[in-house]
Amino acid sequence: MRAAVESTVDPRLFHPIGALGMVSSVEERRRSTAVVLKVPSGGHPDEQALIGAVTEAVARAGGSPAEIHLAAMTSGEELELQARLHELGRTQRPAPAASPFGAGGQQAGPGTTRSGQHGAEGPAPRANPFAEKGSPTxxxxxxxxxxxxxxxxxxxxxxxxxxxxxxxxxxxxxxxxxxxxxxxxxxxxxxxxxxxxxxxxxxxxxxxxxxxxxxxxxxxxxxxxxxxxxxxxxxxxxxxxxxxxxxxxxxxxxxxxxxxxxxxxxxxxxxxxxxxxxxxxxxxxxxxxxxxxxxxxxxxxxxxxxxxxxxxxxxxxxxxxxxxxxxxxxxxxxxxxxxxxxxxxxxxxxxxxxxxxxxxxxxxxxxxxxxxxxxxxxxxxxxxxxxxxxxx
Ligand SMILES: Nc1ncnc2c1ncn2[C@@H]1O[C@H](COP(=O)(O)OP(=O)(O)O)[C@@H](O)[C@H]1O
Ligand SMILES: [Mg+2]
Structure with missing residues (x-):
């Protein structure tokens, strides 16, 4: 059951919630499936859609009705989530050595995106995902x-x-x-x-x-x-x-x-x-x-x-x-x-x-x-x- 919950794609973050570190616990009880999800402390952009998606995943996996609780992430967990989102936005490039959210604001400029090459080894925290050669889009x-x-x-x-x-x-x-x-x-x-x-x-x-x-x-x-x-x-x-x-x-x-x-x-x-x-x-x-x-x-x-x-x-x-x-x-x-x-x-x-x-x-x-x-x-x-x- 946990696997079914973890593989649910977040309707607003577009990735499986397991990979995003959002699943706290999944407990199969006699009459319900208790799920605790961790969401950003500022709230999830669409809680109803998230709850709906997880409820459906539990039902599809044959579990008893889902009872879903949302808990706020700690600031550490939230940073972790941000790091994962950054990582997932990058289609091909391996993670840079630098912190993925360091060097804020510095982006690959037109000079690098234009040719589709990102030769620079520098800290460049975020590249334009659509300019990468391996982009699925x-x-x-x-x-x-x-x-x-x-x-x-x-x-x-x-x-x-x-x-x-x-x-x-x-x-x-x-x-x-x-x-x-x-x-x-x-x-x-x-x-x-x-x-x-x-x-x-x-x-x-x-x-x-x-x-x-x-x-x-x-x-x-x-x-x-x-x-x-x-x-x-x-x-x-x-x-x-x-x-x-x-x-x-x-x-x-x-x-x-x-x-x-x-x-x-x-x-x-x-x-x-x-x-x-x-x-x-x-x-x-x-x-x-x-x-x-x-x-x-x-x-x-x-x-x-x-x-x-x-x-x-x-x-x-x-x-x-x-x-x-x-x-x-x-x-x-x-x-x-x-x-x-x-x-x-x-x-x-x-x-x-x-x-x-x-x-x-x-x-x-x-x-x-x-x-x-x-x-x-x-x-x-x-x-x-x-x-x-x-x-x-
Ligand atoms: N096939 C169509 N049938 C009816 N009305 C249309 C059709 N295509 C566009 N419109 C209407 O024409 C107007 C201009 O369309 P819009 O899509 O805003 O054009 P553009 O983006 O090219 O400026 C809008 O009011 C739109 O609803
Ligand atoms: Mg227009």
């Missing part, structure tokens, strides 16, 4: 030539669809001026902290970090370039992402500093472009091509959004024209991965924080997102490992 940046094409809606619903397929999925809202992902996912809570690690909140199976968590909604933010670069780095490095299979990144429209920073921090990222069905304006194609070229990321495909509206009569009405997605894909030499219909419920789902792919999966639009998610999976990781970087 496929990073997929989603961009567009212009705003309002439904990039965020697509990103959120693809993320949810990937999670529904059973994948572990993270979403970084890098649209730092026009962030909309938290509200689309219905996430209001700010990320909690364990030590200096940010824990991303989770909704609909998707863990998420956004500038929106740190900025009051009605406040305009003006970022100076270097600060923005640093903030984005922190979103990749100082967040306990828990080695997801997919990290989706909602880029701001166009080719700004943010997109360039992201491409620099995650040189192995792939790029998808969202467009609308307006007959291919030369400019749109050009912008998408420029985006891929400037970011030096492999462009994997095009997603056409708002493709048609299916009327009550079952007919498709092409409100915004047709052919734009295919024309763009052809001119860029990549596949058109999906055509997502227009649907009021999609917008409503975004407005209410209930993504349509999660709450109405049988819907025409949700099925299109599910198929898109399956295609993204079957495309497999890009084989181009930014070879052009070496000649830069």
């Amino acid at each position: 496929r990073v997929i940046a989603i961009g567009s030539g212009k705003g309002g094409v439904g990039k965020s809606s697509v990103t959120v619903n693809v993320a949810v669809s990937l999670a529904r397929l059973g994948h572990s999925v993270a979403l970084l809202d890098a649209d730092v001026y026009g962030f909309s992902v938290p509200s689309m996912l219905g996430l209001a809570e700010a990320p909690s902290l364990i030590g200096d690690l940010l824990l991303p909140p989770v909704a609909w199976g998707v863990r998420c970090i956004s500038m929106g968590f740190f900025v009051p909604e009605d406040q305009a933010v003006i970022w100076r370039g270097p600060m923005l670069h640093k903030a984005l780095e922190q979103f990749l490095v100082d967040v306990h992402w828990g080695s997801p299979e997919f990290l989706l990144i909602d880029l701001p429209p166009g080719t700004g500093d943010v997109s360039l920073s992201i491409a620099q921090f995650v040189p192995s990222a792939e790029l998808l472009v969202v467009t609308t069905p307006q007959p291919a304006a030369e400019r749109v194609a050009q912008r998408a091509a420029v985006l891929a070229k400037q970011l030096r990321l492999p462009l994997r495909g095009v997603i056409e959004n708002m493709s048609w509206f299916t009327g009550d009569d079952g007919k498709r009405y092409e409100l915004f024209g047709s052919g734009g997605g295919q024309a763009l894909a052809s001119s860029l030499g990549v596949p058109l991965l999906a055509q997502i219909p227009l649907l009021a419920a999609l917008r409503e789902g975004g407005d209410s924080g209930k993504p349509i792919a999660a709450v109405d999966p049988d819907n025409e639009v949700s099925r299109a997102f599910a198929e898109l998610a399956e295609k993204v999976v079957s495309l497999g990781p890009s084989r181009v490992y930014r070879s052009e970087l070496s000649v830069r």
Whole structure:
């Protein structure tokens, strides 16, 4: 029974609670299974989800109903937990000789992450896990030539669809001026902290970090370039992402500093472009091509959004024209991965924080997102490992 409890994956720390040192005792009694878990003294970010997961694990292992008590960790245990989280965030590198939480704040800068090498033997306490060669995460940046094409809606619903397929999925809202992902996912809570690690909140199976968590909604933010670069780095490095299979990144429209920073921090990222069905304006194609070229990321495909509206009569009405997605894909030499219909419920789902792919999966639009998610999976990781970087 203890093994069943220990192998329970913490719903917010993304690793088995045994490995995290959170299981204090498991005692099988006649009528109940008494479990004592140790959680950070500041509280666990989602006690109910933790209790639910352990209760289920005990039931699945055939134990009598779990009775779970949470006890606060001692400060020593808490430091131990932080150390383990840091260690687990590192996919490949052996533990540095220095204390894993020493030398706080010093991170691998773009100079080291860019080439995917971390030659420095120095204390570098945290590397960017997504830039490591052995990273288990496929990073997929989603961009567009212009705003309002439904990039965020697509990103959120693809993320949810990937999670529904059973994948572990993270979403970084890098649209730092026009962030909309938290509200689309219905996430209001700010990320909690364990030590200096940010824990991303989770909704609909998707863990998420956004500038929106740190900025009051009605406040305009003006970022100076270097600060923005640093903030984005922190979103990749100082967040306990828990080695997801997919990290989706909602880029701001166009080719700004943010997109360039992201491409620099995650040189192995792939790029998808969202467009609308307006007959291919030369400019749109050009912008998408420029985006891929400037970011030096492999462009994997095009997603056409708002493709048609299916009327009550079952007919498709092409409100915004047709052919734009295919024309763009052809001119860029990549596949058109999906055509997502227009649907009021999609917008409503975004407005209410209930993504349509999660709450109405049988819907025409949700099925299109599910198929898109399956295609993204079957495309497999890009084989181009930014070879052009070496000649830069
Ligand atoms: N396929 C669709 N059907 C209906 N409304 C959509 C669709 N795609 C996007 N929208 C709506 O269009 C608006 C812009 O979408 P959004 O995802 O915020 O675009 P972007 O991130 O590109 O600026 C939102 O109100 C969204 O709900
Ligand atoms: Mg957006």
